[in-house]
Amino acid sequence: MPCSICLHGHFYQPPRENPWLEEVEIQESAAPWHDWNERISEECYGPNSAARIFDDAGWIRRIVNNYSRISFNFGPTLLSWMERKRPQYYQAVLEADRLGSARFSGHGPAIAQAYNHMILPLANRRDKITQIVWGIEDFQKRFQRAPEGMWLPECAVDSETLDILAEHGIRFVILAPRQAQAVREKGASSWTDVTGERVDTHRAYICPLRSGRALSLFFYQGELAQKVAFGDALRNGGDFAKMLIGALPESATLGRLVSVATDGETFGHHHKYGDMALAYCLDIIERSRSASLTIFGEYLDSTPSVDEVRIVENSSWSCVHGVGRWKEDCGCSAHSRPGWNQRWRGPLREALDTLRDAAAPLFEREAASLFPDPWGARNRYIEVFFDHTRSE
Template identity: 55%
Template sequence: MDRAICIHGHFYQPPRENPWLGEVEVQRSAAPYHDWNERVAAECYAPNTAARILDAEGVIVEVVNTYSRISFTAAPTLLSWLEQHRPGVYEAIIDADLESRERYAGHGSAIASCYNHLIMPLATREDKRTQIAWGVRDFAARFGREPEGMWLPETAVDIESLDLMAEAGIRFTILAPHQAGKVRAIGADGWTDVSGGRVETRMPYLCRLPSGRSIAIFFYNGAIARDVAFGDLLSDGRRFAGRLLGAFSRGGKRLELVHVATDGETYGHHRKFGEMALAYCLRAIEAQDDARLTVYGEFLAAHPPTHEVVIQERTSWSCTHGVERWRRECGCHSGAHPGWSQAWREPLREAVDMVRDTLAPRSAEALERLVHDPEKARDDAVDLVIGRWSDEAVETFLSRHAPRDLAPDERRRILALLEMGRQAMLMQTSCGWFFDDLTEPGSIQVMRHAGRAMELVRQTLGLDLEPAFIEILDRAPVNDPGYATGAAVYEALVRPAARDLARVGARSALYELFGLEPPAMYAVEGDWRYRLEDDSRRGRAGTVRVRSRVTGEEALYDLIALFAGMDRVLLGVREPGGDEVLRAAWEEVTGSGTIPGVFARVYTSPDLSDEERWATARQVLPGIGEAASAVYRDAAALIRVAEDLGIPAPGAVIRLMEHACNERLCAMLEEGCADPDRFGVLAGEMRAKNLRPDLAALGEAASRRIALSIGEAADRPADPAPLEEAVRIARCAKVFSLPLSLWESQNAAIGMLRHYGEMQRRAGEGDRNAERWAEAFRRAAACLGVRVT
């Protein structure tokens, strides 16, 4: 085959975890989702595991796991989050790489990424090494193979980074066309200048490195990539395929590769339904006789470079000024605020570099006294991250690197030094400089990582870098009029995110009231000796051990918690004082609603973080609905009398009636809508009284129950009842034209198509139950918009 096509998606999300807690806290701008990871996962990462191809009637005829057919970046910070929070999506991505190896002659579709997306030309050699080593190790742990290629964050490139990648066994990377400087045929003398994006992109190039090693480079088609990312090419999958197929040389005889690279989030997040256009494009290309899909590893193995290239160092794909976007006011910005200054970038870079350059040699010197080989220990520290600092992961690491049995303080010191280095890399993540103001989430995040790194430096090495850091930030101008300088931003938005063990203990006491899990980076063992549960209050008191899994730091606290409403929260923390003191405090709290002065730290409702408010509010809100329903039930007789007498109902009564009716409708849906006629009668009564249905809540309830019913149908393959239930719920949903979320239900139904064929066969042989099942499946599939053939 002389013509091949490769589509690369750079799927990535920055680290968003609070550095002190190891969890992503609620982000209001991502509403209605908890945070941006959740939102992008729902809009992009999940849909690409089962992208729909529809027929002319809008019915699903095929689903495609696009990850198995394209080339994609496996970014560690994203995959780590998916593994914890969307394991089904994570497994589908891992499986896609396995499937792609069968399709592409043993070469997987996934390529590695530098660990946390820092700009490599601006990093130290040591950090470059670690970024590559951690990226390779993380990839191998997830995909069960060594990576062939590696993505450079923002495609920011320099020779040293390429050489270190080649040393780590990386065979190729991907760059933008304007990053090529000059090329020549291997063995030729003269070079051809191809700067300005004039490089021939339909072939790989060999880049020779100072060490004598080399690496292959693919320069993607810039024009098509721009139209995918910023144009309307994803409005029509057929046109997308046509554009790729039309990019081959006319009448050319030589082998060619047409390939594009964009942010993977383009397919579904930046461009709604972009994953569907991608799926249709892939199918259209696969239907061709004179072109085929490939991935870079397969193409390179079959067709080694015939030409070599000299790259333009310190360039990137998203800054026309090289890498200046990540250290100076170069003029590149998001476009959202065209009049804003980015003069804050240089002080932020200076402050971060100051922390990095100060802690690195001191940390290395301290680590050298505790481990066999500090460099190897630093490389292997990624195993702690992958293992989420489990006791087993920590013991394995220390047994490998410690030269002797360590005292507890020495163990903690090693872990703290390694975490210091990790935070120092995270504070260099590219998103900190990419956007338009120092107050934006990416910049706040890198400053928080810097804050955590400086805290560990202070605790472990006795060196306080924060005053100098703040002094540099004080020179950073801010576009947001609410802050004078970067120093004010740090004080307002970074410092409050810090959590010490006592504050984590207070949070664990609050979470204990609602059965919630403590932050994953901490082990919490509680002896909750006093408990209170009544109609209006919840309380706990006990002695709790809090241990950081990451650094080994631990402490014992007496904790007390009382919740009497979102505006009446009391949390008390003190060093253990014995059961008598704790009992006396408990009696005072439950009696007077105040925490005695023996508790050194007391937190009330205004002290709660947004995440704590969000987590507890979610637990409390259902109770508010139940209370409103109880009020309606108490007043129902009076409301009926008023209706009979023609007395207009006050607005508050109307809202109560709406709530009560919506609660009843939701209950019917959640119970499987055994009597659709009763649902219809109540809906009719609401219309007659001009009561508004809560379409969002009803749609969510219907969607959940349909998913449950289809899931039960998959688990009980001979029972038609769950399928019939799904049809009933769908019928009820049509009464109000409810907005339904059917993605998971559709996937499950598609997975049952093979079983449907078997049941059809059995029905044809006279099996009455199989006939009933097949009929129920056809009706359910029709409700879900799934084609049955």
């Protein structure tokens, strides 16, 4: 029984430019490279654009653009750095969307991202809209088409965010399995609780929203994603392919999906030569009779979602405390030291929210003399980013 496999890579680095110079300064920890953007480019972004596939004798058999065979998103601010500093990789990413579109029935593999990697459930409605509008506009400008999906930073989600996405024409988002609350078959009256990663990830769901709008949700396979990101799945491309193809239960009916989403930097930066393991794995799947590669947009056309899902409000992929990691001392920490704590998170966020709420009325009052619609003007300010030199 053929199964469809979709790998998603979320490629992102925070903007490292000095805001006054608009250049990244030397970062000694990234030596021998100038800074971390450059280092990760040479370990991951570049290698994935021209990944080598070896034969058994150790000769290079093919060189492939991995991005054209997976689903992916790049943070807009990272792309604007790459456009200037690594134009050959940047062009390869744009080219991958065109190549992928030919491979996947007219669906490009690139999806958009909320512009600044903001944790959207913690933003107010107005800021959510700006982040989503800027993400869509930036995508259209670069990829010359409308995005079908949008990556939510840290997969952080609430219903208001989904509703704004649907309102702006976004068709689907990808979430972690623990973010599914309950499911029900089309037309059924009662919901089945699927918390604790019990959701069936081999299909897409419709998420109905209070406004009457809806969009499709995919839940990637959590266990596989863990093995790719933190385990040894990338040690051997052949075994990686076997693991993906074998992930579908024997009893699965036609049209089921195996999807995995991880940070894109997993392939080459976090795991050395992960780009080559990925290329080899994709090559095997492409030539396999028991599986085929797909991307989310193509999958939705062939197997439209009918069953419904509810999300766990204010959840994310990286913090079991929902979005606690970005607002309180939830216990999640990347580099904890004995005796340290992160109680500062609460007052820091409170201070920034207070500043936002105090600045907003001033902005409205002052900007009203210049623009008929000040917040609309902010949404269109993305056009200024496209061309810093424009003076009129």
